[in-house]
Amino acid sequence: MQANIKQIVKLLALSSALVSGGAFAQASVAVWVHAGPGPEHDAYVASVKAFNDSQKDIKVDLVALPEGSYSDQVNAAALSKKLPCILDFDGPNVYNYAWTKKIIPLDAFPELAAIKADLLPSLVRQGTYNNKLFSLGQFDSGLAVWGNKKLLTQAGVRIPTKVSEAWTLAEFEDAMKKLKAAGVAFPLDMKFNYGVGEWFTYGYSPIVQSFGGDLINRKDFKSAKGVINGPEAIKALTTLQGWVKAGYVNAATKDDSDFVKGKSALSYVGHWTFGDYKKALGDDLVLIPMPKFGAKAVTGAGSWNFGISADCKEPKAAAKVLGFFMSPAEIARVTDINGAVPGTFKSMNANKNFAKGGALEIYAQQAAEKVSLVRPETPAYPMITTAFAEAVNNIVAGGDVKSELDKAAKKIDQNIEDNKGYPVK
Amino acid sequence: MSTAVTHAPAGKPGKRSAPIKGRFTPWFFAAPGLLLLLVFLVLPFVLALVLSFTDQRLVTNEELGTDFVALRNYVRLFEDDSFWAALRNNFYFVAVVTPLQSALALVLALLVNQKLAGARIFRTIYFMPVATTMAVVAVIWSLLYAPDQGVINRFVGLITFGMVGPHDWLREPGLVMPAVMLLSIWQGVGFQMLVFLAGLQSIPLDLYEAAKLDGATVKQQFLYITLPMLKNTTIFVLITTTIYAFQLYTQAQIIASSGASAPIDSFRTMVMLMVHEGFRNGKIGYASGISVVFFVIVLAFSMLQRVLLKEERAVQ
Incomplete structure (x- = not known):
């Protein structure tokens, strides 16, 4: 009897060791990425496989989640303390995640400190909160206007090829008018099919900033009043509303096909459509720099980036995985597909598309000429983006610009008040 | 139904358990249902009532804590x-x-x-x-x-x-x-x-x-x-x-x-x-x-x- 019990205990111990994956043999690192089925997802699967095949100490488990509800999923996981070791998140969420201690600073890991030195300045700025680096991005984003050369030439529209030649607001509106007259159903595609969410803020807040406005007072990040509902912002969104009213933009578009099918001649969107557009339009695809709506052109900056969660039990292993993701080969694997600006100088220099005469040179120019502006660096960002996106949606549907923006300002200021001004300790 | 039990002669001490048993029987049968109602309906509502007077956040910096804010939520609600x-x-x-x-x-x-x-x-x-x-x-x-x-x-x-x-x-x-x-x-x-x-x-x-x-x-x-x-x-x-x-x-x-x-x-x-x-x-x-x-x-x-x-x- 005694022997039997001993045997059972031994068996139990053995099986629990097996279940835990041999705690001493192999560390398990879960990675969450936001990607539906598609080439970007395939690239991550390939990266993870390459990493798992290259060594035996760490095993990476990849979980891909749809983008629509991604940040809700992260919130839910954070609440139940079940965040994966590594997670990706859209740029400006880093400040809120850092403030709520969902993610940990990366400066302490030697392999990541080396990468920081090679990181694009815009990504360093995006990932830094309270003087510590919290996130690493494989790529920076590019926002500009894709053009259909054939349709633009037919309508007699000048096509700018350099940032210094960017259209002014009057030229831009004139181009849309000419295109509409030439029979293009909706001259400008603004990707309203992405739905009320981060795209609205990432994509349309540069228009507000180009007009001279912003989303929040960036001096102390304590109030949005008079900024998000200031005269410049009102003018910018009235202009946007005007494009929809004039029939230049189809705010009811349901999918990505308008530009590909020639229903639109201009597509106001980020780098990520490069692959699909190139396939559909071939040599007719031109990249046009962001127009100067106001005094200067402004584009969005920052993109999805990786952080290590506070719930991670193997942060050192996670840092190794993150270091691998940031190697030039892995960065190239992703940026070749989504057309993004590679996140490190090493990988940028290795990429033909961004060299002189390359298909995406405009993005590199915009980054170099400081046209790009990161989204507000404050833990209040999730509220800012929700409030702004909702206001944009209502305005595009015909709502009163001033009262919608007043509402957004009130919501943001209440949120900052609720969190006691987001104190940093 | 239970009247027969409660009117039973109460003189003998040995029979005292009968009326008690009778009084608790309905509660005994209702207990599983009542417990579920309590845990899943009454308790959450009481919690909601209590939380509605605080500035409780979903995910937050723990140092900030949760404070009593009196009627602020209701005032904002009606505005x-x-x-x-x-x-x-x-x-x-x-x-x-x-x-x-x-x-x-x-x-x-x-x-x-x-x-x-x-x-x-x-x-x-x-x-x-x-x-x-x-x-x-x-x-x-x-x-x-x-x-x-x-x-x-x-x-x-x-x-x-x-x-x-x-x-x-x-x-x-x-x-x-x-x-x-x-x-x-x-x-x-x-x-x-x-x-x-x-x-x-x-x-x-x-x-x-x-x-x-x-x-x-x-x-x-x-x-x-x-x-x-x-x-x-x-x-x-x-x-x-x-x-x-x-x-x-x-x-x-x-x-x-x-x-x-x-x-x-x-x-x-x-x-x-x-x-x-x-x-x-x-x-x-x-x-x-x-x-x-x-x-x-x-x-x-x-x-x-x-x-x-x-x-x-x-x-x-």
């Missing part, structure tokens, strides 16, 4: 346009959907109750949407409502000889609620039809026979036999439909998240507002305030309904 809009949308939906859906269900039940070949097939067809997940229904209907070449637009164009131009059903503030109502009724009516059908089939046929012998017309039979005999069924259908209608969430939420939608305040419901404020914006205290106010409103409404519609019971 919030979105709250009033959500309340208006909810009542609009209930006021239209409850009577319409119940009436339609009765009509369908009368139709499929006819002794005709193929009645069973129609029963199945009308019931099929109920068996379909609401999420799927909402996605399919949002395609039917497509602005330019959607089925609904073509149909409307056809029956009005092109007089009513194509509409963007889900993006025009005045049309989005009716659009949601239509798809909700289509999806839900089969269930109420089934309840009415059961009610219809439990009416004894000899009543109709007797009425026919007395020379009652079909209309008279419907008014003086069918309707009175369906009274309890109708009350049940009205009350459950009202409650379902107040809970409106899935279909409206899916429409809100499929591309650029109509201004959110033109169709956001109370439950949606609760989820948006509590989960998306992380304002648990505020969302608790909404849920408390909503609970009071729905409770008042249900009590009013109970007073106005008295059921006939065999057992009082």
Whole structure:
């Protein structure tokens, strides 16, 4: 009897060791990425496989989640303390995640400190909160206007090829008018099919900033009043509303096909459509720099980036995985597909598309000429983006610009008040 | 029943356990149910009430803690346009959907109750949407409502000889609620039809026979036999439909998240507002305030309904 019990205990111990994956043999690192089925997802699967095949100490488990509800999923996981070791998140969420201690600073890991030195300045700025680096991005984003050369030439529209030649607001509106007259159903595609969410803020807040406005007072990040509902912002969104009213933009578009099918001649969107557009339009695809709506052109900056969660039990292993993701080969694997600006100088220099005469040179120019502006660096960002996106949606549907923006300002200021001004300790 | 036990002679000490046992027996049987109600209904509500007076956040910097904020959430609530809009949308939906859906269900039940070949097939067809997940229904209907070449637009164009131009059903503030109502009724009516059908089939046929012998017309039979005999069924259908209608969430939420939608305040419901404020914006205290106010409103409404519609019971 005694022997039997001993045997059972031994068996139990053995099986629990097996279940835990041999705690001493192999560390398990879960990675969450936001990607539906598609080439970007395939690239991550390939990266993870390459990493798992290259060594035996760490095993990476990849979980891909749809983008629509991604940040809700992260919130839910954070609440139940079940965040994966590594997670990706859209740029400006880093400040809120850092403030709520969902993610940990990366400066302490030697392999990541080396990468920081090679990181694009815009990504360093995006990932830094309270003087510590919290996130690493494989790529920076590019926002500009894709053009259909054939349709633009037919309508007699000048096509700018350099940032210094960017259209002014009057030229831009004139181009849309000419295109509409030439029979293009909706001259400008603004990707309203992405739905009320981060795209609205990432994509349309540069228009507000180009007009001279912003989303929040960036001096102390304590109030949005008079900024998000200031005269410049009102003018910018009235202009946007005007494009929809004039029939230049189809705010009811349901999918990505308008530009590909020639229903639109201009597509106001980020780098990520490069692959699909190139396939559909071939040599007719031109990249046009962001127009100067106001005094200067402004584009969005920052993109999805990786952080290590506070719930991670193997942060050192996670840092190794993150270091691998940031190697030039892995960065190239992703940026070749989504057309993004590679996140490190090493990988940028290795990429033909961004060299002189390359298909995406405009993005590199915009980054170099400081046209790009990161989204507000404050833990209040999730509220800012929700409030702004909702206001944009209502305005595009015909709502009163001033009262919608007043509402957004009130919501943001209440949120900052609720969190006691987001104190940093 | 228990009277026999309580009146048992109490003189002998050995028998004392009997009345105690008798007193606790009903509680013993009710305990599992009461416990579940307590844990899943009463406790969460009490928690919501307590949280509604604090600034509790969903995910936060732990150093900030949770503070008592007195009536701040309620003051903000009554100043919030979105709250009033959500309340208006909810009542609009209930006021239209409850009577319409119940009436339609009765009509369908009368139709499929006819002794005709193929009645069973129609029963199945009308019931099929109920068996379909609401999420799927909402996605399919949002395609039917497509602005330019959607089925609904073509149909409307056809029956009005092109007089009513194509509409963007889900993006025009005045049309989005009716659009949601239509798809909700289509999806839900089969269930109420089934309840009415059961009610219809439990009416004894000899009543109709007797009425026919007395020379009652079909209309008279419907008014003086069918309707009175369906009274309890109708009350049940009205009350459950009202409650379902107040809970409106899935279909409206899916429409809100499929591309650029109509201004959110033109169709956001109370439950949606609760989820948006509590989960998306992380304002648990505020969302608790909404849920408390909503609970009071729905409770008042249900009590009013109970007073106005008295059921006939065999057992009082």
